[in-house]
Each structure stands twice: as structure tokens, then as C-alpha cells.
Amino acid sequence: MTDSSIAKARLGTDGPEVGVQGLGCMGMSFAYGPTDAEEARATLERALELGVTLYDTADAYGRGDNERFLAPFFAAHRDEVVIATKFALSIPPDDPTKRIVRNDAPYIRQCVEASLQRLDVDVIDLYYMHRRDVNVPIEETVGVMADLVREGKVKQLGLSEVTAGELRAAQTVHPIAAVQSEWSLFSRDIEASVVPAVRELGVTLVPYSPLGRGFLTGSFANAEKDLTADDVRRQHPRFTGDNAAANAALLESIRAVAKAHDASVGQVALAWVHQQAATWGLPVVPIPGTRRRTRVEENVAATRIELTETDLATLEPIAAKVAGTRYPDMTFASAGRE
Numbered sequence: 001m002t003d004s005s006i007a008k009a010r011l012g013t014d015g016p017e018v019g020v021q022g023l024g025c026m027g028m029s030f031a032y033g034p035t036d037a038e039e040a041r042a043t044l045e046r047a048l049e050l051g052v053t054l055y056d057t058a059d060a061y062g063r064g065d066n067e068r069f070l071a072p073f074f075a076a077h078r079d080e081v082v083i084a085t086k087f088a089l090s091i092p093p094d095d096p097t098k099r100i101v102r103n104d105a106p107y108i109r110q111c112v113e114a115s116l117q118r119l120d121v122d123v124i125d126l127y128y129m130h131r132r133d134v135n136v137p138i139e140e141t142v143g144v145m146a147d148l149v150r151e152g153k154v155k156q157l158g159l160s161e162v163t164a165g166e167l168r169a170a171q172t173v174h175p176i177a178a179v180q181s182e183w184s185l186f187s188r189d190i191e192a193s194v195v196p197a198v199r200e201l202g203v204t205l206v207p208y209s210p211l212g213r214g215f216l217t218g219s220f221a222n223a224e225k226d227l228t229a230d231d232v233r234r235q236h237p238r239f240t241g242d243n244a245a246a247n248a249a250l251l252e253s254i255r256a257v258a259k260a261h262d263a264s265v266g267q268v269a270l271a272w273v274h275q276q277a278a279t280w281g282l283p284v285v286p287i288p289g290t291r292r293r294t295r296v297e298e299n300v301a302a303t304r305i306e307l308t309e310t311d312l313a314t315l316e317p318i319a320a321k322v323a324g325t326r327y328p329d330m331t332f333a334s335a336g337r338e
């Protein structure tokens with residue numbers, strides 16, 4: 001049974017209502033080092049009990065492993081959950097660290113069938129284009145995605161890391177329910193044009209990495225020293241060397257705000273996303289990722305924290321001081337193509 005005390009938000013103008021915080025499932029089997037699968041499964045169940053209903057995965061998270069891992073949970077709760085997955089990042093067989101971005105029709109059709117099979121469902125609730133292949137007109141890509149809706153394979157469409165221009169062009173072809181982009185106290189570049197476009201078009205924003213990939217919780221301070229060799233965060237410029245030290249120092253002002261609310265640093269980071277969205281007048285469903293029950297409880301509790309004007313003023317300067325870009329290659333993100 002879900003606990004209805006968590007607030008709700010609508011996906012797009014006519015989509016389902018979901019808990020106002022979703023769950024990022026990527027780390028449960030991919031990217032962030034070793035995982036305790038049993039605890040991850042218990043985390044999924046706990047999240048649902050707390051009113052979390054939007055679950056985020058992608059075909060690229062471990063070449064389908066993440067979708068396969070989630071399938072039994074979805075089967076047990078199909079009517080209670082909203083399943084979001086993605087296509088576009090093809091992993092070459094000879095190099096698992098590489099990503100080839102593909103948005104062409106044959107590839108999309110192949111991906112949707114594979115995701116449906118791995119997830120063991122008849123329909124995907126929210127299907128995202130994970131990354132933009134600039135060689136394919138976005139109208140063409142969204143045209144294929146719209147066909148999937150008409151064919152009953154997909155219910156709603158989403159786009160991840162698109163520019164405002166790309167979103168506007170896509171919306172002329174088919175309604176876009178959600179844009180998924182990185183948004184946090186450390187990553188605010190989407191406020192320049194994506195956020196205003198999302199608001200204008202009535203699209204729901206699904207901020208990913210709202211905890212700055214864990215850095216904003218203080219759980220690691222230097223990826224090379226604190227994280228295992230297989231953790232992708234070791235490739236992120238913000239989390240290594242001098243950048244990491246400079247960025248860790250930025251957590252001090254968040255700690256001060258957290259202390260005043262008897263909250264954790266991560267909870268303030270999550271509360272900031274909600275309040276910033278309210279300031280912009282946006283529907284928002286952040287998807288913090290965790291594979292531990294205690295952390296999902298902590299993160300859901302953050303939806304009930306209200307930051308004051310003074311808190312917001314304290315937090316405002318942080319993003320501009322962050323050292324290092326949010327991806328090693330910024331063309332991989334919307335801001336790199338604006």
C-alpha cells in the first residue's frame with residue numbers, strides 16, 4: 001500500500017499523478033560501484049510504501065541489466081508504479097565505457113521492443129530519448145516516438161538533456177510530458193533557457209542527479225580517493241583533484257542551512273530543487289537515486305522541508321562557484337549545444 005502523505009505532481013498536462021519525488025534506479029546495478037541487490041530490492045518496496053511512484057531506468061544502464069533487475073518489482077506492483085525508461089545510448093560490444101548516440105527510426109524500434117521484453121511489460125509509461133543525435137532531425141525522432149504511442153507500446157514521451165530549441169521543435173510533433181535534465185544546487189545551467197521553455201509548454205521537469213551524484217550529501221569528497229575503481233564518478237571533473245577540494249568547501253554553507261532545519265545536507269539539496277521549481281512555477285518530480293532504505297526515507301522526508309528566503313539567499317551563490325563542468329564532454333548535455 002502506498003502512503004498518500006507525499007505530495008503529488010502530474011506528468012505533462014494530461015498524464016498520471018505521481019509522487020512528487022521519484023526514484024532513480026541507475027545505481028542499483030550500474031555506474032556507482034558495488035551494490036547489495038537485496039537491499040536495493042528492499043529500497044524499491046520502501047519507496048513505494050512512502051508514496052514514490054515514478055521509477056527511472058534506461059536501457060543503457062548496464063546494457064539492459066537495470067531494466068531486468070527492476071522487472072520483478074514492476075510485475076508485483078504494475079498498477080501502482082509509473083515506469084520510465086530511455087533509448088539512445090548504444091554501447092559498442094568491444095568497449096563498455098563508450099556511448100554512441102543514436103536517434104534513428106530502426107534503432108528506436110529495436111530499443112523499444114528490447115526494453116518491453118526486459119521490463120516484461122506490455123507498455124512503457126514514459127519513454128525518453130536519453131540523448132540527442134544531432135545528425136537526425138528531432139522532428140523525425142519524435143515522429144517515430146509518436147508512432148509508438150499510437151501503437152500502444154508507450155504512453156507518454158520524454159526527452160533528456162535537450163535544449164529549449166529542441167524541445168520546442170519536438171512539441172510541434174507530439175506533446176512532450178517530461179524533460180529530464182540535471183538540476184541541483186551545483187548544476188543550474190538549464191535555468192538559462194530549458195526551464196523557461198518547460199514552464200511555457202506545460203512540460204514536467206524531472207531533475208536527475210539532484211544530489212549532485214551523491215557529492216551534495218557529503219558522502220564522498222574526492223572520487224579518486226573515496227570511490228571504487230569501477231565508479232564512473234571518477235571521470236567527472238567536479239569530483240577529482242583541486243576541483244573536488246574546492247567543491248567540497250562549498251558544502252559548508254549548505255551545512256549551516258541544514259543545521260538550522262535539523263536536516264541533512266542532502267535533504268537541503270533536495271528541498272532546494274522543490275523550492276526553486278516553485279519559484280519558477282514548474283511542476284517538478286526529482287529522481288534522487290539510492291539503493292538503501294534509510295536513504296530513501298531521508299530523501300522523501302526532504303519533500304516536507306521548507307527553506308526560508310534567508311536560506312535561499314545563502315544557497316544562491318553556490319552554483320556559480322562550482323569548479324569543473326558537469327560532464328567531461330559538455331556536448332553530451334543540453335548546455336553544450338545551446
Ligand SMILES: NC(=O)c1ccc[n+]([C@@H]2O[C@H](COP(=O)([O-])OP(=O)(O)OC[C@H]3O[C@@H](n4cnc5c(N)ncnc54)[C@H](OP(=O)(O)O)[C@@H]3O)[C@@H](O)[C@H]2O)c1
Pocket residue numbers: 023024025026027032056057130160161180181207208209210211212213214215217219266287288289290291292294295296298299
Ligand atoms: N537522463 C540522464 O542523462 C541521467 C543521468 C544520470 C542519472 N539519471 C537518473 O537520475 C537518477 C539520479 O541521479 P544520480 O543517481 O546520478 O545522482 P543523485 O540522485 O544526485 O545521487 C545519487 C547518489 O547519492 C547517494 N545518496 C542518495 N541518497 C543519499 C542520502 N540520503 N545520503 C547519502 N547519500 C545518498 C547514492 O548512494 P546509494 O545509492 O549508495 O544510496 C548515490 O551514490 C539516476 O538513478 C538515473 O535514474 C539520468
